[in-house]
Amino acid sequence: SLKCGIVGLPNVGKSTLFNCLSSAKAQAANFPFCTIEPNVGVITVPDERLTRLAEIVHPGRIVPATCEIVDIAGLVKGASKGEGLGNKFLGNIRETDAIIHVLRCFDDDNIVREGGASVNPVEDKEIIDTELQLKDLETIDSQLAKQQKTAAAGNKDAKVAVSVLEAYREVLIQGKNARTVEFDSKDEQKFAHDLFLLTAKPVLYVCNVDESSAKEGNEYSRKIEEIAKAENAEMLIIAAKTEEDIASLETYEDKQMFLEELGLEESGVNRLIKKAYSLLNLETFITAGEMEVKAWTYHKGWKAPQCAGVIHTDFEKGFIRAEVIKYNDYIQYGSEAAVREAGKMGIEGKEYVVQDGDIMHFRFNV
Numbered sequence: 001s002l003k004c005g006i007v008g009l010p011n012v013g014k015s016t017l018f019n020c021l022s023s024a025k026a027q028a029a030n031f032p033f034c035t036i037e038p039n040v041g042v043i044t045v046p047d048e049r050l051t052r053l054a055e056i057v058h059p060g061r062i063v064p065a066t067c068e069i070v071d072i073a074g075l076v077k078g079a080s081k082g083e084g085l086g087n088k089f090l091g092n093i094r095e096t097d098a099i100i101h102v103l104r105c106f107d108d109d110n111i112v113r114e115g116g117a118s119v120n121p122v123e124d125k126e127i128i129d130t131e132l133q134l135k136d137l138e139t140i141d142s143q144l145a146k147q148q149k150t151a152a153a154g155n156k157d158a159k160v161a162v163s164v165l166e167a168y169r170e171v172l173i174q175g176k177n178a179r180t181v182e183f184d185s186k187d188e189q190k191f192a193h194d195l196f197l198l199t200a201k202p203v204l205y206v207c208n209v210d211e212s213s214a215k216e217g218n219e220y221s222r223k224i225e226e227i228a229k230a231e232n233a234e235m236l237i238i239a240a241k242t243e244e245d246i247a248s249l250e251t252y253e254d255k256q257m258f259l260e261e262l263g264l265e266e267s268g269v270n271r272l273i274k275k276a277y278s279l280l281n282l283e284t285f286i287t288a289g290e291m292e293v294k295a296w297t298y299h300k301g302w303k304a305p306q307c308a309g310v311i312h313t314d315f316e317k318g319f320i321r322a323e324v325i326k327y328n329d330y331i332q333y334g335s336e337a338a339v340r341e342a343g344k345m346g347i348e349g350k351e352y353v354v355q356d357g358d359i360m361h362f363r364f365n366v
């Protein structure tokens, strides 16, 4: 499943966000949030299409996609040099697919900012970025000299490695993130990916604001918005403390009412997960049968056999064809049989590019 790590300086609202994510379990009672470790939780990806399809198919169960959330505490100035929890948490980030960078965008004299300085999310962001960049530089420098030597001896792979390492090094020493570098060749891309650099991971900035700024944001969040734009990154405004209160309400109706009072249509949790999906270019296809209606995550642009492989490698190996029903057709005609009768079911081959929301049935040889 998808894995996102929450980072940010102390007291910016990471745990609060983590808590309101974990309380989201109430929305999917049969697939609860479960805490694997104190700082790791799994939440289900909200998708009302599953519910609508289940009303038609009456499956034994609904299985939504999941997303693992890791609260990575202990990131402070000097962390790359072992301050705070130091290197331990950096290992935790390495394993994630994306980073959720929480920034304090609320005033509150009772909650201290490190060093007692006034609220400044731009500076906070730079501190975290710098720590992660220093760590990446360490990773690069631990390999560069050796690869250079091998490359000098004429090794082709090492030449690829050196070009990647040097390109990264150059932006990192300028205080920029590794994700600003793009590589043309497949070999370079592969080597770059396998470095698992922290600042190469896609990032989502979450501006943690007060209740009164939940809808429109504030001066702080607008500064972050500008920066995110310049970086081509995504940002999201969430009033984490308020959302924590909302999450503790009993019924769905109560929650929805509270959200509407704030001028929001959807909870921060839902918006966060949706953003994370689009950030990572992920989409969902669905299988709908008597046993279960299930969401499957795949990368945008994947063809039918690759998607079949998400379910089982045998499905990919023995792929013959896929029967595809568009979600809207399924809902409109009200059953698979009716869709077939109307001639709306697609019979697709190896080259079919799966679309978000497709209801797939794979035919394969065993």
Ligand code: GDP
Binding pocket: 008, 009, 010, 011, 012, 013, 014, 015, 016, 017, 106, 107, 108, 111, 208, 209, 210, 211, 239, 240, 241, 242
């Ligand atoms: P962490 O260290 O980043 O995990 O921060 P916490 O989530 O523990 O939050 C630090 C403190 O700030 C807690 O007392 C929270 O209740 C409080 N807090 C979090 N978000 C907000 C907010 O939007 N407004 C205000 N006033 N306080 C908040």
